Amino acid sequence: MxxxxxxxxxxxxxxxxxxxxxxxxxxxxxxxxxxxxxxxxxxxxxxxxxxxxxxxxxxxxxxxxxxxxxxxxxxxxxxxxxxxxxxxxxxxxxxxxxxxxTDVIAPALPSPITQEDQIFAGFSRYLRQERGLAPRSIITHAPIIRRFLVEVCPAGPEDLSRISQADVTRYIERHAGDASAASAKRMCWSLRAFLRYLHHCGLHPLGLDTSVPSIRRWKHASLPTYLSAAQVQKVLDGCDRSTARGRRDYAILTMLAKLGLRASEVATLTLDDIDWRSGEMHIHAKGRQRARMPLLPDVGAAIVAYLRNGRPTSACRRLFLRTLAPHVGFASGCAVTMIAKTALKRAGISGYAHHGAHIFRHSLATELLRSGATLSEIGQVLRHESHDTTRIYAKVDIEALRTLCLPWPGGVQ
Known part of the structure; x- marks a missing residue:
């Protein structure tokens, strides 16, 4: 009906x-x-x-x-x-x-702009214009800075000029252990940027950004989490492609597994980003970059099946839409991550450090390496800006690493 x-x-x-x-x-x-x-x-x-x-x-x-x-x-x-x-x-x-x-009632009144809102608006402009950050990166600073101001400046923005080096150090000591080392590094990054902004615009006489300590975190200390090719196929086979939701999720998971796209890249794809004649897709990549990716046959077939018998009728140009009304695109890549988590759980895959969209990216890189691809080629497929990011996958090729091992003193143990 x-x-x-x-x-x-x-x-x-x-x-x-x-x-x-x-x-x-x-x-x-x-x-x-x-x-x-x-x-x-x-x-x-x-x-x-x-x-x-x-x-x-x-x-x-x-x-x-x-x-x-x-x-x-x-x-x-x-x-x-x-x-x-x-x-x-x-x-x-x-x-x-x-x-x-229909002009039955008056337009909504704008919310009153507080002093705190003005500070955040100025901070956002600074990050965008002076530091060149993308909107998605700017948003990540807001909750960290709000929490900092609630604790360090309880009287409001008028106390900004009274922030001391000791206040900053004590705050970081209290919260550095709240989550992972990566979260602590993000907190310090946000605080450093905010304190630099306060001095830049004259809201604080000192450049307190130098008082923010560095959080030690060994780079590439752990192995990348990945799935085997059989496990990836099991996840894909777990989608019920007789339903509209299943066809959508299968197309999304196929993109993650076959192209190594990030969750945000899948969420922001539009109908106009697919060039069916040339067999390419235009990706809104990390760091406000645009990238071209080949439209592999199995990926294209999954998208076509979704467009013909799964995508709701909508004026929205996003490729993937919510199945529940209103039928609009995903607000962020978090929705794609949740689809990946649900698919992994449905396939009975557990015990991994990461259960989200990014595990498919790691899995693709690992499979390419074991198929004979070079690290340079893998970096091109995953669109890494630095070769150091790609080198982490060298650690998963155990057989190749065995040839580099030195003999154990005294013989085999």
């Missing part, structure tokens, strides 16, 4: 459409159908909107009075009587968007 068929046969929709706010309900129903909501999602959203409009009338509010504050009050009222669902607020915010598109 299609969305339009459900609306035409829904008693709830007919009742609301014949009510005092029938025109608004019709507009909202059209929006649900356009976004591709299924039967249950449409019923749930219409039920919520009907309850909101009924509550607003009993509270002597007109539809023109609706806004985010009114929605908050209604959800508080509803939550006191029954359990709220995770999508309730999104359903009502969708109603506000429909009302604003």
């Amino acid at each position: 299609t969305d339009g068929d459900y609306l035409s046969g829904s008693q709830l929709f007919r009742r609301l459409k014949n009510g005092p706010h029938g025109h608004l309900v019709e507009l909202y129903g059209a929006r649900l159908a356009k976004d591709g909501f299924g039967r249950h999602g449409t019923w749930r959203s219409l039920n919520l909107v009907g309850a909101l409009l009924s509550w607003a009338s009993s509270s002597r509010l007109e539809p023109t009075d609706l806004n985010e504050c009114v929605v908050d009050r209604y959800l508080e009222h509803r939550g006191s009587k029954q359990r709220l669902h995770p999508g309730d607020r999104a359903a009502l915010n969708r109603l506000l968007a429909v009302l604003r598109e």
